[in-house]
Structures are given as structure tokens and as C-alpha cells.
Amino acid sequence: xxxxxxxxxxxxxxxxxxxxxxxxxxxxxxxxxxxxxxxxxxxxxxxxxxxxxxxxxxxxxxxxxxxxxxxxxxxxxxxxxxxxxxxxxxxxxxxxxxxxxxxxxxxxxxxxxxxxxxxxxxxxxxxxxxxxxxxxxxxxxxxxxxxxxxxxxxxxxxxxxxxxxxxxxxxxxxxxxxxxxxxxxxxxxxxxxxxxxxxxxxxxxxxxxxxxxxxxxxxxxxxxxxxxxxxxxxxxxxxxxxxxxxxxxxxxxxxxx
Ligand code: PGA
Numbered sequence: 001x002x003x004x005x006x007x008x009x010x011x012x013x014x015x016x017x018x019x020x021x022x023x024x025x026x027x028x029x030x031x032x033x034x035x036x037x038x039x040x041x042x043x044x045x046x047x048x049x050x051x052x053x054x055x056x057x058x059x060x061x062x063x064x065x066x067x068x069x070x071x072x073x074x075x076x077x078x079x080x081x082x083x084x085x086x087x088x089x090x091x092x093x094x095x096x097x098x099x100x101x102x103x104x105x106x107x108x109x110x111x112x113x114x115x116x117x118x119x120x121x122x123x124x125x126x127x128x129x130x131x132x133x134x135x136x137x138x139x140x141x142x143x144x145x146x147x148x149x150x151x152x153x154x155x156x157x158x159x160x161x162x163x164x165x166x167x168x169x170x171x172x173x174x175x176x177x178x179x180x181x182x183x184x185x186x187x188x189x190x191x192x193x194x195x196x197x198x199x200x201x202x203x204x205x206x207x208x209x210x211x212x213x214x215x216x217x218x219x220x221x222x223x224x225x226x227x228x229x230x231x232x233x234x235x236x237x238x239x240x241x242x243x244x245x246x247x248x249x250x251x252x253x254x255x256x257x
Contacts, residue, residue, distance in 0.1 A: 002210050004226065004233040004256070005165055006249045007040035007063060007126060008240025009092060009214075010047075020047035023243075024054040030246045032058040036253045037233065040090050041240070045079055048087045063090030063126065066098055069110070069117035081121035091118050092235075094152060095128045096171045108151035115152060119160050126235065127152050128214070129193070130169040141170075145192040150200065158201040166193055166211045167235040173215025175237060182221075185213045186228035194230065219248040226255040 014020045020043050031039055042063035043051045052062050064087075068078035084091060094111035111127065118125040129148040131141040145168070153161055168189055173180050180188075189211045198206035213225045214235035225231050239248055 005038040015044035015046045017050035021050040062088040069113035085121045126165045128167045133172040142192045158205045161201040162208045169214035179216040182224045189230040
């Protein structure tokens with residue numbers, strides 16, 4: 001049985017240390033009590049120390065939203081795995097907002113270097129993959145996601161692959177209120193995420209790696225996703241910024257046998 005993982009991606013919100021700490025103090029007690037799933041909060045860099053501090057006596061994990069792959073050097077404005085490893089346990093890699101917007105233009109090669117650097121520094125990468133609307137309408141989803149997986153996880157050992165988390169996030173579903181259907185997400189994950197992972201690293205790794213769904217997940221639809229056999233939790237954007245993120249996580253946990 002894979003242990004589900006529910007992660008809140010705050011994006012560029014709640015980044016002032018005091019507001020982030022206030023929010024965390026308001027949710028940490030009930031969130032910490034939901035012990036049957038892994039819970040992770042991913043604030044902006046500026047709030048990482050405050051959030052890590054507010055979560056010290058809990059089992060709730062902390063994640064960053066991006067990082068550079070080098071340990072240090074002449075990279076203005078970047079944050080390295082060395083800097084993160086004292087503050088968090090997870091790092092989101094290759095979010096579509098970084099892959100495809102002016103602030104990112106992040107390639108599969110860069111995502112792969114980041115995944116490898118995260119693992120080398122003891123951080124769990126949450127590698128994001130997913131197609132855009134044109135690709136979906138053009139019938140290219142499977143080929144596109146398979147290639148993101150193959151390139152993003154290239155060069156890893158089976159042991160390292162097992163320790164990664166994948167977030168399947170169709171871009172057209174992010175922040176739109178238009179989530180994928182659970183059945184479609186489930187099929188895609190089996191065919192185009194676990195499929196190539198099985199070919200690359202063997203079937204045990206494909207069965208052990210945790211795959212989240214992301215894109216307009218809410219307290220109202222989380223249960224349907226959790227009930228899908230291939231889906232092991234969610235990466236949640238907008239709905240992680242409100243106290244009812246706790247309800248979302250509780251509803252996810254309530255679906256477990
Ligand atoms: P959303 O974002 O839940 O607001 O759709 C998800 C994400 O981008 O990780």
C-alpha cells in the first residue's frame with residue numbers, strides 16, 4: 001500500500017513570514033492529527049523558515065516550490081539544495097508555471113538536474129508533469145507525459161526513482177475550476193506515468209512510486225480522486241490557502257480502508 005501524500009502549493013501567496021506563521025498555527029493542530037496520510041506545506045522561499053519553525057513539533061512536512069541544481073555559485077536570484085535541506089524535506093520540481101512561463105522556461109533537462117540534485121541532498125522531489133489544452137485536443141497527452149517522465153527521471157537508480165513523488169497536473173485544469181475526471185487521470189497515470197517508470201526502473205518501482213493528481217482539487221472533489229487505484233494524493237494550489245485545506249486532507253484520509 002502506498003501512503004498517500006497531500007501537498008499544498010501556496011505559489012506566490014502567504015509569503016510574508018508573519019502571515020504564513022499565523023496561517024500555519026491556525027491549521028497545524030487538526031492537520032497534524034490526520035496521521036494516515038503525509039501532509040506537506042510548500043510556502044514561498046521567504047516564508048520557509050517561519051513555516052518550518054511553526055511546524056517543528058508536528059509530523060507535517062515542508063517543501064520548497066523550486067530550486068537550482070547547483071550547490072552554490074554565480075546564480076543570481078537562485079536558491080540551492082544546500083540552502084533548502086535545513087529547512088524542508090520536499091521540493092516541487094518542474095511545475096508547469098515554471099516550465100512554460102516567462103519566469104521559468106524550465107526544460108526537461110533542467111528538471112532532471114534538479115531531481116537528481118534534490119535526491120543527492122536528501123530532499124524528496126515532487127516532479128510535475130502534464131499536458132496543455134492544445135496537446136490534449138491534439139491527442140498528444142500520452143506521448144507528451146511519457147517523455148516528461150523519461151527525461152525527468154533519466155539517470156536515476158530504481159531506488160532513487162522509488163523515492164520520488166510525481167504530480168500529474170494537466171495544465172488546463174490548474175486554477176481553472178475544471179478538474180480532470182478522476183477516471184481520465186487514473187488511466188493516464190497507469191499508462192503514461194507508471195508505464196514508462198516500469199520500463200525504466202522495473203515494475204516494483206512503478207508500483208511503489210507515489211503519484212498525485214493536481215489541478216482544481218477541492219474539498220468537494222478530493223474523495224473521487226482518492227478512490228482511484230493509481231492516485232496517491234494531490235498537489236493542491238488555491239484550495240491549500242484556506243483553513244478548509246484541513247477538511248480536504250481529512251476527506252482524503254477518510255477514503256482509506
Ligand atoms: P490549483 O493548482 O489547485 O489551484 O488548480 C494546482 C497546482 O498548480 O499545483
